[in-house]
Amino acid sequence: MKEVYYAGVDVGTGSARAVIINHEGDILGLSERPITRHELKENHITQSSTEIWNAICYCVKSAISQSGIDNSKVLGIGFDATCSLVVANEENNTPMPAGPDFQNDLENVILWMDHRAQFETDEINATEDECLKYVGGKMSIEMELPKIKWLKRNMPEGMFQSCKFFDLPDYLTMKATGKETRSYCSVVCKQGYIPKGITSRNGWSAEFLNKIGLPELVADDFSKLGGLDGVNGSYISAGETIGVLTPESARALGLTTDCCVGSGVIDAYAGWMGTVAAPTNVPIPELIQQDKDKEGLSKGVGRLAAVAGTSTCHICLEEKAVFVPGVWGPYRDVIGKNYWAAEGGQSMTGALLAHVLSTSPAYTELGVLSESSNLSKFEFLNSRLENLKTLKKERSVVALAKNLFFYGDFHGNRSPIADPNMRASIIGQSMDVSLDALAIEYLAACEFIAQQTRQIVERMEESGHNIKAIFMSGGQCRNGLLMRLLADCTGVPIVIPRYIDASVVFGTAMLGAVAAEDAMELLRNKKGMSFPSLKGKKEPLMPTDEIPPSPYTAPTATASVTSVSALNKKDGFPFPITTLAGSGDSLREKRAGRGDKKDDETEDDDLITFGAHSNAQAIATEKLRASSPLPPSSNESASEKLWRVMCRLSSTGNVIFPSDITHPDRKLLNTKYKIFLDQIATQQKYRAMVAKTESAIQSYLSI
Template sequence: MAIETAAYFVGLDGGTGGARAIITDLDGAVIAMATHEYQTTFPLPGWAEQTPADWWTAACLAVRKAVRSSGLNPADIRAISADGTSSTLVALDRDCVPTMPAILWMDNRASPQARRMMETNDPALRRSQLGVSSEWMIPKILWMKENRPEIYERSRWFVEMTDYLALRLTGLLTLGLNQITNRWFYDPRRGGWPQAFYEKIGLGEITARFPQNILPLGGAIGRIAPEAAEAMGLSRDTTVVCGGTDAYVAMVGLNVCQPGKTAFITGSSHLVLPMTDQDIEVPGIFGPHPDCVVPGLFVMEGGQVSSGSIIRWWHDHLGKIAGSGPDTYAQMLCAAEEIPLGADGLIALDFWQGNRNPYIDYDLQGALWGLTLKHTPAHMLRALLESIAYGTQNILRALDRHDVSVETMVICGGATRTSFLVQMHADVCGIPIIVPKVQEATAFGSAITAAVGAGFYGSLAEAAGRMVTESHVIEPNMGRHTRYDEVFQFYQDTHAALQPLMHRMARRGEGKSVSNIDSGLHAPTENAVPLRQSAF
């Protein structure tokens, strides 16, 4: 009788606020979890930057802490896979050292470049019919070429945060198929890189600066580098597996690997990600992105730039008004929950870093109107929370108008910590929301991906079907849904009324301060990461 060998897997999530490491077994049981935060800087309005060295430090500390607390023999931890925030631009020199701070996903400085790209009407834009997102990698690279030419010339390679973590884990330069398909205009079904489009926008030679080793989600990269194994407390025999965009990896962690299922990712931003077998284009929604999670299937994407980040802003700057106890988040959300539906006439817009979908307009800003002397800070927070839920409903309405019907969503992320927020989204959207047993679905999805890359499962769908378990379902209150629908109309009308003013404000400030800030002129200090072998 054969004796089964112990097998455990590390999922490493490079999030907006920090690194999270999770260790699971083959059945999806969570053995240990640990986190370590890092900082974001905001040099100018609409800008957001991070330091890649901070990611690596946090990743090593989080994994090492999880390994230590698990009590496992490191030799039994078979594989690790890392995901990261999407379209966080990392520019590297020939020695693979960053040439400037990473431009974070939420940074919208490349809005002018994104608008110019859309004006080309190139066939490469078919998956973003109403506009190119200024968050995406190609607009950011073009911004760098036009505004920081000296750094652009020093930058030999352009990669995502996920690819950078894989580089530090293995010493190998790779690109993940997942993120280049949904963020770089790469189309594996239409010839790969859109060379003609790149030439039109002034980046004709850019593909020479992309690593040539492209791997699918769940593809094995190689063994962990000795220095990475030492820093993380892992065995040198650990396999490193290609990850991808955090939210798309979370689809695996939510078992959204079949047509008709939809992932609802909450956190600093929200994402609605339906899986479909139909090659359907929906104006205002990104996609359909082919083969980027499950081969043969497509992902549609609707996202909100600012959701949990708004709640965090309120907490950090105004949370003390809720009290001085140990959990000011809970106190302030309880205060908002006591306010009547509709916030006694206050209406807010959740466009604090622009709107990703369905307007694809990064010149929009947040707003709050209807204030009277009756209103309290709790009213304002209630209105902000409702605006986040209306932003989600706005995406679902755009999908429904084009026969992509979302009948339920599987949720993960920060909103799951507060039943009030999940119930609000169910009520506003009018659909059930499924809550899985493991709610840290992004790191969990990376662990599942690691199990596939190490050969313990034959596919992501098989692994997710075995490892993911449902906890409970939040049903909508349809009476509240009807009342929310009335306020939602004010939300949409407020956007229509304020959009021209917001565009004027954006034009007023555009380009004024770029020359006044030395962002990226001095690269962060960081040890070089030597390549172990040719990977091009």
């Protein structure tokens, strides 16, 4: 009986990575390689698809080598990437230059964070076309069509006519399979495609593309964008399979042509898959109640994934269309057929914290002291804040920044204001440039990230979503201060995954696992091979199990992991479970401030940890088991199969419950949230006043 393994590939803003996992969801090999980006002109940020593909091939081979497995046993691979625009030659898919240097063919990827197309974005949104309704009301500067419109306007004469366009995930699956199958995830989320049955348009809209001045994209049945579904193009959802690797790509990746390739997804959606099906070390009552009444992918409703890196994306699933002003979507079919996704986002989170630290005069001192303490910069600052709280005799760490009002949209606002012109404002700064002043400004930046997350969650809930928990991923999960602020600002539980640094690529490996089931069926029919059954339940581990620590969840874990074979046995957390959970009161009671407390319970407000302030509840074994997936039916849909695989491969996550609504920090954060909203309104008011004056000046000068 042949063992089966799965590969996942993730292309982020600054690196490519690959992972190998087994059928129990254990990471056996993980490799990462940097990829470069160039800003040859302000707001013009490019990459090379050639460099990206080469980095992927290196990482997959390296991960296989680490795992020590036979490469012929890897039967499925999934790809995710940033939602960046790849410009290719229409005849042979070779790179075409994306500017601003149109002599360099290798620079053929316009990165998601490229903001060159502001004028084109405004022109598109001015049409108020029907399709804009399905991208949050207006198209973002980060999406593909404004970039394509900019290329038409700025490319040398004749060059645009020779171009074809891919979202980066679809380009990678094309390189792997030789097939130009497009994913709904890419075309619906970023390119204005409307799946069949939603409106009369059923796919690409000639009316819209002609209206925005891109008739070239309409020609030849939309061939430059991927074609018409079932005519000269093919479109599939996450959980469906494109085909097998070509001989050329199999050799480059170190795999075989028996390996199937799943539909590609944008990286944030892989983060949703890699986190939201996880059982939790302490039950979240509302999720358990929901799971009793739902089946398959519908159990994913209400589970918001916050995929945190340079920026943060917020992905939520629904069974119906929910329109949220300023939040992208609703997008149908991007995760599963007939399911709708919404996508909020923050343009700068990890990048914001890095900016706050690196621009401070105390940055060098911070680097020296944190290194000598064998701590990360964030861990050192968290510790420094604890000391400051004692020295200043403040009630809590959060209170240290009570009079610093930090609004951090340095790079514009993605959600829910959807205004790329928003900028940062900081009220309450002094001339103090000491390390302590940096620590407090860093605290205020963390608070901004949490308050803006609250704003996004509130906007989604006001429109009809019901967020029951936020499933985090990314290195920011390791920051206990930030996680505590997220819980207390939003008022919902935060779930920390086992594989903090690998959640996104792990989600992509899940797509590989779904594709592997198709590969196994092909091999059974073609070669008579037999495989172990992969369709049973996977019960979450109970706290009585002996659990080895996982380097991905340790607060002092490093970002570089050269060997992960020690993770092959069981889920692991390096600290006692009782320090990681909140009380078991009803979540809605907690959010309303009605959680009961015993008189003899004490709260340790002096520490910033991954834990909640209240005592932990023991694991409710039967309740957790009740939320486990049921055995699959004999006629599974692709979405049912995807959810089953997600549940089978997901490891236990740790829960941080919000403090009681009566807690002093919650009260302070609620007041500062009102100030946060006022800072937005004030900035918009001031900009409008200046714009009115400038308009009057221009009118006067033109007389």
